[in-house]
Amino acid sequence: MHTVRLVAGKGGVGKTTVASALALWEARRGRRVLLVSTDPTGALGQIFPGVGDEAREVAPGLEAVELTRRVVLARWRERFGEEVYRVLRSLLPVEREILDYLEGVPGLEEEFLLSYLLDAEASGRYDRIVWDSAPTAGTLALLEAQA
Template identity: 75%
Template sequence: MRALTLITGKGGVGKTTVASALALELSRRGKEVLLVSTDPSGALAQIFPGVGDEVRRVAKGLSVVELTRRAVLARWRRRFGEEIYQVVSSLLPLERDVLDYIEGVPGIEQEFMLSYLLEAANSGEYAQIVWDAAPTAATLSLLEAQRLFYSHLTQAHKLYLKLRGYLKGADPSQLIEGWRRLTLDILEMLRTRSEAWVVAQPERLPVVQGLELMQALREFGIPLGKAVLNRFLPEDCPRCGPYQSKLARQRRWAESWYAGCPQNSVTLPELTKETIDREALRELALLLLEDDSGSTHA
């Protein structure tokens, strides 16, 4: 298992649940784990009450942080200060407020989020980082942001000339080189130290989107860790028609899922407990980590 595990999939399929279960179990097995959520829904606080945008220890070996957009941008501003405002604002029309530019430039926020993960990965504090990423589209745009950012930076020479007259004090070539290196480091982290776990439910949209996401991740160069099919209904069902037809539908979509990712599938059951507590998470985690060598559905 690679050091950064990215948990992704369509909205509502169980990403936060899977990420929490995995992080808890890995820490229980003695790893020092950081669970990072960039999911704006705040669902992580349901599982770990009191988590926020500062890293917080919630169990032995497990730290959790809920990284809001606001926290990431504030952190970045503290670190790069005025210089970055000047660079960004020099690339865009100047009538608008510089802060608005910073927050509105496509990819900038995602770049900041990724740099947070890179720092955490490089800090040496954690053996494993589990990243509960935002839903599918946002995750993809995050990866796209990397391409975008990099293509901006390849025009660094033009940028330099443009900035030289504009920046007072700061050396634009140094700034650009710093950004370029950061982007390369992030790309390298994503491609060599990360794996993606794609979560879906056995239904049409989550399966179709999940399989598309796997393809996009593959093209980007991030290997698939596990393909998690969550909330599968039990076989022995009550004598009721709707349940039967839902089960039949689930089986059909499960077949598409298994066909798309035959090596890495794990199936998790629909849990019947009122709340998903730590015991329930453990049950899921044991299934998630049961067999690293192949499929568990056969």
């Protein structure tokens, strides 16, 4: 059974610490775990030095990744940008700069982040995903985007 565990709350209450401890606990129980941080403070790198925007092993059975807004939007552009541009270009006289504008569309970042989590879960590489979320307001916006 695959599980995504969400650690959420106000900023500065220890979400990253709790998420990291939970992920380590799961890994030490023999599970393959992905720890994903979407907290814009980037504190995960203080616990696991070297964590970046690609999942990498930080302990036996535990991979970690920090997904900042910049990283999420760059991945969206890499995965969908050219297709979106071609469709818009077929309808309107637009240039590639339209993609810069589209990156500000409400919900785009949240939708792509949820897609990342679902892809990771569906990959079969992990038994557990522990998600260290952004502070409450950002997380609520993300969860509303899924509804």
